[in-house]
Amino acid sequence: MNDPKDILTKANADYTSGRYKDAADGFRKVLDIHPDIGELYINYGVACRAYGNLPEAESAYRNAIRLLPENALAWFNLGNLLNDLRRSDEALHALQKADVLQPGTPEILNNIGIQHYARGEIESAVWHYEAALIGNPDFADVLTNYGNALQRLYRLDEAQIALERALELSPDNPTYRLNMSTFLAAAGRHDDALHWANQAIKANPAYSEAQLKRASLLIQQGNLKEGFAAYEKRWEIPGWHPLPSLFMCPMWRGEDIAQKHLLVWNEQGYGDALMYARYLPMLSAQGARVTFLCEVPLMRLMQESLGSEIVVMDLAKTPPFSDYHISIMSLPHLMGTEIESIPHKTLYLSTTSDNEAYWQQKLNTQCCGKFNIGLIWAGNPQQSHDYTRSIEPELFAPIAERGDIDLVNLLIGPRGDQWQGPKLIDLRLEIENFADTAAIMRSLDLIISVDSAPAHLAGGLGVPVWIMLAFDPDTRFFLNSNDCPWYPSAKLFRQTRPGDWSDVISAANSELNALIQTKAKS
DSSP: OOOHHHHHHHHHHHHHTTOHHHHHHHHHHHHHHOTTOHHHHHHHHHHHHHHTOHHHHHHHHHHHHHHOTTOHHHHHHHHHHHHHTTOHHHHHHHHHHHHHHSTTOHHHHHHHHHHHHHTTOHHHHHHHHHHHHHHOTTOHHHHHHHHHHHHHTTOHHHHHHHHHHHHHHOTTOHHHHHHHHHHHHHTTOHHHHHHHHHHHHHHOTTOHHHHHHHHHHHHHTTOHHHHHHHHGGGGGSTTSOSGGGGOSSOBOOSOOOTTOEEEEEOOSOHHHHHHHGGGHHHHHHTTOEEEEEEOHHHHHHHHHHHOTTEEEEETTSOOOOOSEEEEGGGHHHHTTOOGGGOOOSSOOOOOOHHHHHHHHHHHHHHOOSSEEEEEEOOOOTTSTTHHHHOOOGGGGHHHHTOSSEEEEEOOOSGGGGSOOOTTEEEOGGGOOSHHHHHHHHHTSSEEEEESSHHHHHHHHHTOOEEEEEOSSOOGGGOSSOSBOTTOTTEEEEEOSSTTOOHHHHHHHHHHHHHHHHHHHHO
C-alpha cells in the first residue's frame, strides 16, 4: 500500500478500532511523504499519546504548532499532553493559548480549570468551570469538577447540586460516584460516603482510587481489620511507589519471619513513620532481624527509641540484601490490628536524658515560669488534604493573647515563619531533627497541634497533646470521640462545621482555663 490516501484511510480505521500503534505508524508514513500538513501532525500526536509514546506525541504537536500556530486544537492537545507529563506551568500556558484562539470552548475551559485546581488555585478553577457551563450547562465532566472545587471552598449546598447533576447525566460513571463519596465524607455523611465508594467500585472493580477511598472510610469508622486489608489495594495502582522495584527480595505477606531479615521502609510522610514505629519491636519479638529505612530527620529519634535490636538506615541509600521487605504502613494489616488490639500500652518513642537536659536549660532561659505550650498550626502544604487541616496563625489569637502561658513555636519549615512576635518563643534554628523536637516536647507542659507529624511524635512520647481536627478528619482519628485509641495522652478537638476553626480554638481555650487552674491548685 503506497498511495497516501489509502495509508491515511487505514490509519484512521486503525485508530477507530483501538490499534493506536498501527495508526501512528500509518500517520507517520503519510507525514514522510507530506511533511508540511499540520493537521496530520495532530492526528499523529493523538495516536502516539494513545499508545503511550508521549515524547513523540509532544514532538508531533509542536510540529503542528510550527505549521499552524493559530490552531487551537494543536495547543489544546499539547496542553493535555504536558499535563500527562506533569509539566503544569507549560500545560496551563498551552491551554490558555488555545482559549485565546478559540474563546468560550467548554472543553478548553474545563481543562484550564483542572490545572488551576491541581495548583490549589480553587477560585480560578471555579471561574473557568462556570464559564464552561455557560457554553454547555450539561457538560457532566465540568459539573463533577465544579462540585469538587465548590466543596474545597465549603460551598457544600452548591457542590451537592453540581455533583448530583453530573450523576443524573451519567449515573454509571465511576469517577462521578467517587467524587460524590468524597463530597459526602467532607460533609460528615460517612455512611453515605461509603455507599458511593462501593458504587464506584461496582461500576469499575479495577478502580483502585475508589478501593482506597473505601479503605479510608472503613478505617475512619473503626472497621480496622477490613479497612487495613482494603488499603493493600494501593499496590495495584501502577507506579504507586518506586521503592519496591529496587528491592531484590519479595514483599512480606505474613510468612514466618523467625531468623529472617526484614526491611521495613517508610512509604509516605513523617507522621506515618512516627505512628507505626510501634510495630517494629513486635517484629523483633517474632524473631526477625529488622532494619528500618527512614528519612534522615527521623534517624536519630528512631535509633534512640528502638535500641540496638533494630538497625536504622537512611531511606535514600542502597538497601541491604534481606529476605523480605515491607512498607511500615502495611504493618497494621499484617499484625491483624483492630480497635481493641491497637498497641498503645507501651511508650515506643523516647529521648536521651542528656538531650532533654540540654533543651530544658534552653527553655528555662526564655520561658517565664508560666504554663508552657508547644504549638504547631500547620502541616506539609504538599499533602493533598492540607487545606482542611492547617490553620491560619491569626486564628490562634484567643490563646496567643493569654498572659498566663508561654508559647513555643515547634513548626519547622517556612510556614513556621508565618507567625513571629515577642510572645512566641522560637528555638527552631537550633533544632536539627525529630530527636531534638522530642526532647523539647518532654520539657513542655502541653503540645497543641494540627494533624501533622509533631502530633504523632507527642503521642508516641506519651506527652499531653491536644490535636485539632478538621470536620472530616484523617482516618486514624476516627469519628465522634475526643479520645484517641492510638495515643492515650492525646485529646481531640474536632470542628463542628466544615472549614470553621472558631469552635475548636474556643474549646481549647476554655480547656486551658480549667487545666491551668487545676495546676495552680496542685
